[in-house]
Amino acid sequence: MRARTAIIASVADQGVAALTNILVLVAAARLSTVADFARFSAVYLVFTVLLGVFGAYTGQPLVLKRGDGEETREACRSAFVFTVAASAALGALLAGVCVLLPGDTARALTVLGLVLPVVLGQDSLRYAFSTLRRPHLALSSDLVRLLCVLGVLSAQEYGTGPDRLIAVWGLSALPALLLSAALLHRATAGTPVRLRPLMRRGYLGARFVVEFGVGNATSQLSVLGLGAVGSPLLVGALRGATTLFGPLNVLYTSATSFGPPLLGRVTDERRRVRATGALAAVLALTAALWAAALMLLPDRAGRELLGDTWPVAASLLPATGSQYAAMAAGTCGLLALRMLDPRTTLSIQVVFSLTAVAFMAGGYVLGGVPGAAWGLCVGSVCKAAATWARVARIRRRKPVPDHAVTAGALPSAP
Structure with missing residues (x-):
């Protein structure tokens, strides 16, 4: 597939995935009371963390x-077989534990498992499909996913519990899974x-899981923690605000996950970094x-x-809009570092993700929920500045041969 066609297909796929993500949360908000949406948001947040963990462990090394x-x-x-097997084992454990617990949130977590x-x-x-340079296959699968999830959620009534919403949302992915598995089997036939x-x-x-754990997962789980010790509605409030930025959230994640195969087509390292900087500017705008x-x-809309x-x-x-503009710069900075040297991002993730959590907690103490949102924004600004400062330092070093980077080619971590 030509580079331009692959880029168009990849962007379209991320757009469909983003639309699916935001429509799920919008539908859940419209079908639920404030309390039920807070419960659904908490469970969906758990799924988001697990999605990031598996994406970091199997997906990100794959696309390199x-x-x-x-x-x-x-x-x-x-990677596909490992993901299905490992998620089945983890899901069984989650369901087995939560089925013994009382409450609507526990029931929804059981269904999630x-x-x-x-x-x-x-x-x-x-x-x-991104690694195989066949993003049009991913696009086909995600279109099926979008149609299925819209169909099942539109059939639900107001007041539907979070456990049922999680069930119909999850099962609606089954047709897309079967289609994608068949396409992958055809594309990889004969390989062990x-x-x-x-x-x-x-x-x-x-290593990427550790980065995700101290990065995205830390801030998301800290929101749950503040909701538990402070106001339970904090989770729903922050989740509702970020829901409105759902397409951007998916695009940022996709830039890190699916950017390397596309930017890898650019042979010159300096041009790749410039392209990443241009992407940061576009996403921030x-x-x-x-x-x-x-x-x-309008309020009615x-x-x-x-x-x-x-x-x-x-x-x-x-606050959330300012945070997402800063996140655009930080995400693309991490993408540039991932292509320059994948082992340089961990320290940034550790220091500045924990810093963001501290800013969020401090903001909540000083200004409640709005203060927590502004604290997250300040943390994102600091992280973005640190990533691009690291990119500049690496670029000032003596140039090294631009070899292909693969997960298996890198030396073992000490």
């Missing part, structure tokens, strides 16, 4: 591979499944324009989107 030879096809096939292999397996195939390389010591995915459009949205959650979410739009 180049070419579509037998080794790459084998890696794609193995049962559908986990379906939703995580379908997402892992997107990484495989080798799971041992994904579990060996020094596997690059383990998009975030600013999106935030401005949301702040101009906002309630059509988020129902009873709209008033609290609308009050956070200036």
Whole structure:
């Protein structure tokens, strides 16, 4: 596939995935009371963390591979099988524990455990198709996913519990999973499944999981923690605000996950870094324009989107919009570092993600929910500045040969 066609297909796929993500949360907000949406948001947040963990462990090392030879096809096939098997085991454990606990949130977590292999397996195939340079296959699968999720959610009534919403959302991914699995089998026919390389010591995915844990997962779990010790509605308020930026959130994640195969087509290292900087500027401008459009949205239209959650979410739009503009720069800075030297990002993730959590907690103490949102924004600004400062330092070093970077080619971590 030509580079331009691949880029168009990849962008379209991320757009469809983003639309699916935001429509799920919008539908849940409209179908739920404020309390039920807070419960659904908490469970969906758990799924988001698990999605990031599996994406970091199997997906991100996968997309660093180049070419579509037998080794790459084998890696794609193995990553999918590993994801389904591991998520099934984890989901069974989650369901087995939560089924013994009381409450609506525990029931929804039980259901999440049962559908986990379906939703995580379908997402892992997107990484495989990106690595194989066949993003049009991922686009086809995600279109099926979008149509199915719209169909099942539109059939639900107001007042539907979070456990039922999680069930219909998760099972709606099954047709897309089956389609993607068939397409992957056809694209990788004849290659073996080798799971041992994904579990060996020094596997690059383990390092990426640590980065995700101290980065995205730390801030998300800290929101749950503040909701538990402070106001439970904090989770719903912050989740409602970020729901409105759902397309940008997916695009940022996709830039890190699916950017390397596309930017890897650019042979010159300096041009790749410049292209990443241009992408950061475009995404930051998009975030600013999106935030401005949301702040101009009439109250009636906002309630059509988020129902009873709209008033609290609308009050956070200036802070959340500023945060997402800063996140654009930080995400693309991490992408540049990932291509220059994948092992240089961990320290930044550790220091500045924990800093963001501290700013959020301090902001909550000083200014409640709006203060927490502004604290997250300040943390994102600091992280973005640190990533691009590291990129500049690496670029000032003596140039090294621009070899292909693969998960297996990197030395083991000490």
